[in-house]
Amino acid sequence: MTKIQTMWTDDLSVGNTTIDNEHKQLFALINEFYRGIKDESPRERLEELILGLVNYTKSHFSNEEKHMLQMAYPQLKEHQEAHQFFIEKTQNYYERLHAGKLILSIEVTNFLKDWLVKHIKGTDQQYAAFERNLKA
Ligand SMILES: [Fe+2]
Numbered sequence: 001m002t003k004i005q006t007m008w009t010d011d012l013s014v015g016n017t018t019i020d021n022e023h024k025q026l027f028a029l030i031n032e033f034y035r036g037i038k039d040e041s042p043r044e045r046l047e048e049l050i051l052g053l054v055n056y057t058k059s060h061f062s063n064e065e066k067h068m069l070q071m072a073y074p075q076l077k078e079h080q081e082a083h084q085f086f087i088e089k090t091q092n093y094y095e096r097l098h099a100g101k102l103i104l105s106i107e108v109t110n111f112l113k114d115w116l117v118k119h120i121k122g123t124d125q126q127y128a129a130f131e132r133n134l135k136a
């Protein structure tokens with residue numbers, strides 16, 4: 001089975017402690033969610049976990065978007081669209097789960113984890129690079 005444990009590592013840093021801490025918290029929430037699935041927690045608990053993830057992600061994205069706005073980041077719009085995609089996807093998981101139409105699986109967790117890692121490593125790193133250039 002794929003190893004799912006997600007760790008924040010230094011190469012994921014965007015050079016901003018607040019945002020780095022939010023990314024660490026996102027990983028913590030995903031790991032907790034994964035444990036919930038693995039332990040076969042009741043559906044109510046899994047709903048609670050995924051809703052927690054949806055809400056935390058929303059607040060993180062909104063903080064990050066404010067940060068990008070402050071530095072007049074030229075790719076803000078594309079970045080916002082990527083955030084929106086993830087929110088809709090995650091919210092859809094929650095709604096389907098709530099309606100009893102989704103059996104949560106490792107694949108769902110893998111999607112969440114892979115998307116986030118890729119986003120933080122790729123898309124988030126782009127504004128970090130832009131910001132470094134501003135300061136240089
Ligand atoms: Fe982020």
Ligand SMILES: [Fe+2]
Nearest residue numbers: 064119123124
């Ligand atoms: Fe982002």
